[in-house]
Amino acid sequence: MSTASETFAAVSALVRRETGMIYDPGKEYLVEARLKPLADKAGCSFEDYVQRIMTDPIERRRAMDALTINETSWFRDHAPYQAFTDTMLPALLKARSATRHLRIWSAAASSGQEAYSIAMLLDQHLPPGWTSEIVATDISSTMLDRVRAGRYSQVEMNRGLPATLLVRYFTRVHNEWEIAQHLRDMVTVRAQNLAAPFLGLGTFDVVLLRNVLIYFDKETRHDILRRMLPMVAPEGYLLIGSSETTLDLPPVLAAAWQREQIGRVQVHRVASALAERPVVPAISLTGA
Numbered sequence: 001m002s003t004a005s006e007t008f009a010a011v012s013a014l015v016r017r018e019t020g021m022i023y024d025p026g027k028e029y030l031v032e033a034r035l036k037p038l039a040d041k042a043g044c045s046f047e048d049y050v051q052r053i054m055t056d057p058i059e060r061r062r063a064m065d066a067l068t069i070n071e072t073s074w075f076r077d078h079a080p081y082q083a084f085t086d087t088m089l090p091a092l093l094k095a096r097s098a099t100r101h102l103r104i105w106s107a108a109a110s111s112g113q114e115a116y117s118i119a120m121l122l123d124q125h126l127p128p129g130w131t132s133e134i135v136a137t138d139i140s141s142t143m144l145d146r147v148r149a150g151r152y153s154q155v156e157m158n159r160g161l162p163a164t165l166l167v168r169y170f171t172r173v174h175n176e177w178e179i180a181q182h183l184r185d186m187v188t189v190r191a192q193n194l195a196a197p198f199l200g201l202g203t204f205d206v207v208l209l210r211n212v213l214i215y216f217d218k219e220t221r222h223d224i225l226r227r228m229l230p231m232v233a234p235e236g237y238l239l240i241g242s243s244e245t246t247l248d249l250p251p252v253l254a255a256a257w258q259r260e261q262i263g264r265v266q267v268h269r270v271a272s273a274l275a276e277r278p279v280v281p282a283i284s285l286t287g288a
């Protein structure tokens, strides 16, 4: 079998191909810590397990899932949620007064705290007669199952959830906390690899693409931000993480995304010239 560095290079190339995530040299310990339990379960050595995921698609999916970093919390960074309530939501209530419907996408949802933080705000601030849909997507099926379950440990609850909201929206079930059914009903859960085409998702008034771009290389980040343009509805907003930037975008993409400051938060909006452009179908249906 190969040396440790060859094994790591093979895993790193596979992860990059499958998910767009970058595992640079120096992360060997992390890869082994995440995959060793799966190798043990499969009854083989770490090196043999790496060989196996090259050819076994089911085990490969499991391994990719185990290699995702799912760090998250309620109302993470606080300021984006304040900006949502104070500025984005009032503007969208005006912009969507004809349809009275809002669509929000939590595009790297992890265990769901981001989607459910928005659900709690909509529950409190959306006027009567309005409807909303929050679409929570992730590449990890384990995380998607967690969003569906809507159950959290005490440690997770302690990360950013105000006590008033715990009392209002959660019920204790054994040693976990379960979020209210009416909030779960607001969230649609779906698998979506950000490195793959966005199909059948529709457009969104707010896209939360937070704390996930950092795991990709520049090329993948730019490609995602290019494909994200038609996903944000006119007058809609894109939010990226506080440690993420669009300052290195190539000129055409930089011109397409307009940066706007709301308090301490920088949001992105589709430049008006692009937003007004009619959508051109990819395939001509006329046969001409």
Ligand SMILES: C[S@@+](CC[C@H](N)C(=O)[O-])C[C@H]1O[C@@H](n2cnc3c(N)ncnc32)[C@H](O)[C@@H]1O
Pocket: 019, 020, 021, 068, 069, 070, 071, 072, 073, 076, 107, 108, 109, 110, 111, 114, 137, 138, 139, 140, 143, 192, 193, 194, 195, 209, 210, 211, 212, 215, 241
């Ligand atoms: C650090 S969490 C961020 C969660 C949340 N957005 C937040 O800001 O708290 C990153 C999430 O991105 C997901 N992820 C990683 N690569 C992905 C990809 N290629 N497509 C979709 N999701 C991906 C991971 O599974 C993980 O749940």
